[in-house]
Amino acid sequence: MPADPAETGRDILARADALARHSDSPDHYTRTWLSPAHRAAAAQLAAWMREAGMSVRTDGAGSVIGRYEGATPGAKAIVTGSHFDSVRNGGRYDGVLGILVPLACVAGLSRRGERLAHAVEVVAFADEEGARFQTSFLASRAFLGRFDPALRERRDAGGVGFDEAMREAGLDPEAIAANPRDPATIAAYVEVHIEQGPVLLDEGLALGVVTAIAGGTRHRVRVAGAAGHAGTVPMAMRRDALAAAAEMVSAVETRAKAAANLVGTVGLLEVKDGTGNVIPGEASFTVDLRSGEDAVREAAERDVFAAFDAIARRRGVAVESRRTHAVRATACSPRLQEALAAAVASLGLPVRRLPSGAGHDAMVLAEAVEAAMLFVRCGAGGVSHHPAETVSAGDAGLAAAALGAFLRSPGVPAA
Numbered sequence: 119m120p121a122d123p124a125e126t127g128r129d130i131l132a133r134a135d136a137l138a139r140h141s142d143s144p145d146h147y148t149r150t151w152l153s154p155a156h157r158a159a160a161a162q163l164a165a166w167m168r169e170a171g172m173s174v175r176t177d178g179a180g181s182v183i184g185r186y187e188g189a190t191p192g193a194k195a196i197v198t199g200s201h202f203d204s205v206r207n208g209g210r211y212d213g214v215l216g217i218l219v220p221l222a223c224v225a226g227l228s229r230r231g232e233r234l235a236h237a238v239e240v241v242a243f244a245d246e247e248g249a250r251f252q253t254s255f256l257a258s259r260a261f262l263g264r265f266d267p268a269l270r271e272r273r274d275a276g277g278v279g280f281d282e283a284m285r286e287a288g289l290d291p292e293a294i295a296a297n298p299r300d301p302a303t304i305a306a307y308v309e310v311h312i313e314q315g316p317v318l319l320d321e322g323l324a325l326g327v328v329t330a331i332a333g334g335t336r337h338r339v340r341v342a343g344a345a346g347h348a349g350t351v352p353m354a355m356r357r358d359a360l361a362a363a364a365e366m367v368s369a370v371e372t373r374a375k376a377a378a379n380l381v382g383t384v385g386l387l388e389v390k391d392g393t394g395n396v397i398p399g400e401a402s403f404t405v406d407l408r409s410g411e412d413a414v415r416e417a418a419e420r421d422v423f424a425a426f427d428a429i430a431r432r433r434g435v436a437v438e439s440r441r442t443h444a445v446r447a448t449a450c451s452p453r454l455q456e457a458l459a460a461a462v463a464s465l466g467l468p469v470r471r472l473p474s475g476a477g478h479d480a481m482v483l484a485e486a487v488e489a490a491m492l493f494v495r496c497g498a499g500g501v502s503h504h505p506a507e508t509v510s511a512g513d514a515g516l517a518a519a520a521l522g523a524f525l526r527s528p529g530v531p532a533a
């Protein structure tokens with residue numbers, strides 16, 4: 119690939135286009151774990167890695183791993199990568215950008231015959247979204263030997279079993295997490311990813327340094343009041359479950375807006391036996407709270423549920439809730455954040471730090487090694503997991519330049 123960042127960026131986007139043609143559907147871009155299109159994409163990635171001077175292997179979960187040796191063969195590696203599976207009808211840069219950007223960097227090193235103090239490994243994780251077997255982070259977990267064997271009982275929407283799908287793809291289900299990668303051989307993990315949100319776009323910035331990957335909780339809340347005739351029960355005598363729930367939904371929004379680094383969403387609201395001429399007797403809804411700081415989220419959670427209780431008391435309805443999902447926040451390595459910030463600044467760009475609201479393979483890697491992330495501006499209003507997802511060639515080129523600077527920077531752990 120050429121040395122000019124804009125040209126590098128154009129090449130990266132052209133490769134994303136080429137890779138998106140390996141899709142499970144002729145109508146839109148969907149690539150699920152071990153489908154024929156997924157395997158063809160893996161073969162293409164392996165070919166590009168070899169072309170960039172890397173030795174290539176495939177691990178037990180089908181991830182493609184390219185290694186570019188450092189000055190001393192066998193040195194610890196900076197591992198960088200992302201996933202090449204997609205959600206159904208997704209966007210072509212989610213995950214893939216984090217493979218193609220480092221590939222461009224290694225191609226540059228290889229072209230110049232340059233060897234760094236450490237090895238560079240590009241990992242194309244085979245499954246992160248988990249659209250086929252409703253898994254999450256399957257490949258990065260398997261990479262570290264943290265695969266959950268219970269997943270092997272699952273079947274896909276077409277009735278194909280997990281083991282069967284693996285065998286069909288020439289993989290051994292017994293060996294999916296055999297030979298886990300020893301974290302001691304990894305100097306650091308860094309993941310380039312599109313932001314999947316509108317913050318960088320809104321501020322006119324190409325790149326961002328991720329501070330933490332947000333943790334989150336989800337609750338299911340049920341409000342019980344009293345059903346009644348919409349015509350005969352006077353307003354003062356009502357115990358309307360939906361009116362109470364509506365106030366609670368507003369309470370979530372108000373509380374989430376009151377803190378920086380916190381988002382709160384009610385994405386589902388149901389009225390039991392709802393009909394136009396009956397006072398709602400029961401309503402239920404979900405509450406999704408996320409923050410890069412667990413303490414911020416936990417405080418919001420306490421406030422929100424205290425507000426629910428107060429609303430319920432005042433309105434004479436009952437409220438109960440059940441937690442259905444909880445993930446703690448993952449802080450990015452301060453040292454690697456500094457090195458990424460210096461790399462971004464070395465391009466003459468302002469350094470914007472921001473948390474990631476979405477989960478990424480870096481969360482799994484961070485359990486074992488120092489990890490960090492570089493965000494790239496998302497076009498089209500910041501939309502992602504959608505065909506309208508875009509990245510500009512200029513931004514992709516800047517991401518490659520920043521990652522290249524990072525790989526050479528003194529703040530990065532050496533071999």
Ligand SMILES: [Zn+2]
Pocket residue numbers: 201212213246311478
């Ligand atoms: Zn992704």
